Amino acid sequence: MRESEDALRIAERSGDDLAVAFARMPLGLALVHRPTDAERDRGQTLLAEVSGVLLRRGHNLGDLPLVNAYLGRERARRGDRDEAIPLMRTAAGHLFREGRLLAWGVPATGVLVVTLLDRGADGDVAEAEAAIERLAAAPTDEGLVLREIWLLRLRALLARAHRDDAAYADFRDRYPRHGDIAWLRGAYRVGRGDGMTATGLACSSCGIELPQNAKFCLECGAAVSTATKPAEYKQVTVLFADVVHSMEIAAAVGAERLREIMAELADRCAAVVQRYGGTVDKFTG
Amino acid sequence: MAVFGAPVAVEDHAVRACRAALGIQEETVGLAAEVNDRDGIDLRLRVGLNSGQVIAGEIGSRSLGYTTIGDQVGMAQRMEFGRPAGCGDAQRVDSATC
Numbered sequence: 216m217r218e219s220e221d222a223l224r225i226a227e228r229s230g231d232d233l234a235v236a237f238a239r240m241p242l243g244l245a246l247v248h249r250p251t252d253a254e255r256d257r258g259q260t261l262l263a264e265v266s267g268v269l270l271r272r273g274h275n276l277g278d279l280p281l282v283n284a285y286l287g288r289e290r291a292r293r294g295d296r297d298e299a300i301p302l303m304r305t306a307a308g309h310l311f312r313e314g315r316l317l318a319w320g321v322p323a324t325g326v327l328v329v330t331l332l333d334r335g336a337d338g339d340v341a342e343a344e345a346a347i348e349r350l351a352a353a354p355t356d357e358g359l360v361l362r363e364i365w366l367l368r369l370r371a372l373l374a375r376a377h378r379d380d381a382a383y384a385d386f387r388d389r390y391p392r393h394g395d396i397a398w399l400r401g402a403y404r405v406g407r408g409d410g411m412t413a414t415g416l417a418c419s420s421c422g423i424e425l426p427q428n429a430k431f432c433l434e435c436g437a438a439v440s441t442a443t444k445p446a447e448y449k450q451v452t453v454l455f456a457d458v459v460h461s462m463e464i465a466a467a468v469g470a471e472r473l474r475e476i477m478a479e480l481a482d483r484c485a486a487v488v489q490r491y492g493g494t495v496d497k498f499t500g
Numbered sequence: 501m502a503v504f505g506a507p508v509a510v511e512d513h514a515v516r517a518c519r520a521a522l523g524i525q526e527e528t529v530g531l532a533a534e535v536n537d538r539d540g541i542d543l544r545l546r547v548g549l550n551s552g553q554v555i556a557g558e559i560g561s562r563s564l565g566y567t568t569i570g571d572q573v574g575m576a577q578r579m580e581f582g583r584p585a586g587c588g589d590a591q592r593v594d595s596a597t598c
Contacts, residue, residue: 451505452517452551456524459544468539476535476543483531484502487523491516493504 216245236268237275240282247285259289277315280306284323291330300334303327307346316353317362324350325365332376340376347373364391454493456484506556514551521547 219242226238239261246258266282269275287303290296307327310320324346331343347369350362371386417424420437429439458464458480465473485495502520505513524547532543 447556448553449506449509449556450513450552451503451554451556452513452549453554454502454504454517454521454524455548456502456521457546459546464541464543467541472539476531476539480528480531480543480545483527484524487527488502488520490523491504491520492508492510493502493516493520494506496501496503498501 216242219245232268233272233274236265236272239265240278243282244285247289255289255292259286262286262289278319280309280323281319284319284326288326288330291333296330296334300327300330303330304342311349311353316350317355317359320350320353321359321362321365325369328369329372332372335376340373343369343376344373454488503554503556506554514549517549517551521549 219238223235223238223242226234229235243258243261243265246254246261249255249258262282262285266279266286269279269282284303284306287299287306290299290302303323303326307320307323310316310318310323316324328343328346331339331346347366350369351366353362355362367386367390371383371390374380374382374386418432418435418437418439420432421435423432423434425432425439431438458477461473461477464476468476481498488495502517504510504517504520510516525545528543528545535541535543
């Protein structure tokens, strides 16, 4: 959240309304998932502005259905279900027709189905069921975890709407709990890309993964250092020392003499630091 | 900039840093006398100390090497900056260090 806020502040300084819209979008989407009404209200305001800018500028229209689907969700929250559902229906339908159901179509279908089942008017349950099946039928090479998780939730809600308690309990129990990584790995083979850490050895120069015992990088040829210490949190004391008015001294004695003085000072300071077991991190202007 | 307590952790990093800061000021006084004699300028050093948690490790390509990152580093720098120079009271030490 804080990073999104920072990004928005930077974008606002740029004065570029598209940049502002791109920064508002993730923040708005995050805010409408927050627990308090104030946060969700602000998220809705941001998303409405994003939607307007994208339409006006004709830019990133591919993101528009997602923004509109969540705008619809917020309108539904405020009780405007009859206005919200057509907006969400259009968004999900648009993604389906463009064959993009497996990206933004997953949450867009999700919020549509939840809202339809909440309203429960004539035909709503049937429409929700059709939307679920449309999402489930979208072809993919292999299991798509995000879709599977959404589908479990949507089917549970649908079963509840049908008053099918057994099916509801079944879907609910299969829904992964928070942090249920084993479920994700087992059921949907997430994390097979563990190759990233298979050897734990990466080139310190270009970052590419290296086979175990590699002495040189396969990509850039840099020598592989195995002495790399992993980053870690440490309790330390940091010491900063700075020569007062160093530029005035430079002006008075000249650059070469300043270098001599500084070198001598740095040597003496480094010796003191070493005497007390410290590490000189850097010398800088 | 110097770090006490990384890469090898030591319990008394704060005490060591304080002693080192005093030692640095002492060295500076000696050098300043020489410089004053020869160049007629007033060489003074400001020192700031701050303790706390930082991230230590190899950062970036090898030219940067082992370093520390974190609020505490910036804090020490700002404490040093906000202090008058001199030998007696030029040190500024935050409460976590003491």
